[in-house]
Amino acid sequence: MESVLSIRQLSKTYASGLHALRNIDLDIRRGEIFALLGPNGAGKTTLISIVCGIVNATSGRVVADGHDTVADYRAARAKIGLVPQELSTDAFETVWATVSFSRGLFGKPPNPGYIEQVLRDLSLWDKRDSKIMTLSGGMKRRVLIAKALAHEPQILFLDEPTAGVDVELRLDMWEKVRALRERGVTIILTTHYIEEAEEMADRIGVIHGGELIVVEDKHTLMRKLGKKQLTVHLQAPLAQVPPELADYPLELTADGHALVYTFQTQGEGTGIATLLRRINELGIDFKDLHSSESSLEDIFVGLLRTRA
Incomplete structure (x- = not known):
């Protein structure tokens, strides 16, 4: 499939000597949902920040939809939307004003019809004249997504998009993300909720100690690294x-x-079948069988343990 985001030999070393990223090579396919998993301090946010132009890389190159993020910064950044973990907007602004302002930051002409559709898609239309400070935590998360979508990006980064929200809202936001993918937006999300990646992602990447230790199709990863258990009661x-x-x-x-x-x-x-036949031949009677399969969380924890 066509690559919409290409990362080559990307490294970041801070002045303190911390190696936050080490020679990251990654291609994100157009129209996919890619989940980036890793423990705290693994390098997830640093990677996103470099791609979005917030942090400068020590070495390497990033190309977003054909535009180098350094040599052609404005064009590259216009292709990318970022939903950060924390709300960083004027608490006294209205929802409509802050989302419209975000569109203008990228030089996009006013388009009230598009802004209205974004707010309706995110169930924010009834809150369009409300000040940010009056909204619930879940609604503020939706505003962050609306701001990121205001300039019609082709690549959307979601950094812990459902952290701290209730289960009902999390499921609702999963639906919204799938709808964006159906419209052709490429989604890259980081999450601590492993079931979120298992439910939504097409491919999984695991980063640890600044290194990308695995990138694999979700089902292939679970088939290759997962285990099954048969319990004979x-x-x-x-x-x-x-x-x-x-x-x-x-x-x-x-x-x-x-x-x-x-x-x-x-x-x-x-x-x-052979095992059960041998058990029967030995005269061992069993009353029930139960099978289980590794979850993505089991595989994730196993990968980190092997790298410890």
């Missing part, structure tokens, strides 16, 4: 795993009432 407890089953990666629960078989999602090891 027994009629009677066992004191230990029978020696005849030593070839299988089995664990016995502490109470002896279940055998747990763990295998990669890409394959079934020596085979579930």
Whole structure:
């Protein structure tokens, strides 16, 4: 697929000697939702800030929709919208005024019809004459998105867009993000809610210690790095795993009432059917079977542990 954002050998070292980013190479595809995951201090916000022209890179290059973010800054920045974590706008301004002002900052001519549509899409139309200071936290988040969309960007960065909002509003905002993608906007989001990335993203990137340690299609990542477990609940407890089953990666629960078989999602090891047949041949009766699969959170935590 066509790349709308190209990042090459991007590094950032602060005066303190902190290496915030180390040789980041990343291509974001046009029209995708890309989730960037990582612990606090991993480099997520630094990466976004460099792409958006807020922080200068030590080395490397960023091209946004064909425009170099340094050599052709104005054209590149006009392609990008940023929804920051914190609200930074005049608390005494109205919703309509602050969103309209954001459009003007990029030299876009007034377009009341477009601003109205953005506010309606974000359920802000009834609040258009309200001052920012009177809005709830969730509504302020929506205003941030409206400001970012005011100049009709092709690339939208969402930095922790649902942090601190309730579950109902989070689900509503997920719908809004999907609708933006349907209109052709490329979405890059950072989030601490792993289920948010699992629900929405097409691809996942994990950054740790300033390095991009994995970039993968979400389903491919979960298939390659995920694991499945089959729990065999027994009629009677066992004191230990029978020696005849030593070839299988089995664990016995502490109470002896279940055998747990763990295998990669890409394959079934020596085979579930064969395992169950061997259990039956040994005269071990079981009353129930339960299967589970690694979540994206499990994979994320596992990746960070291997890099620790």
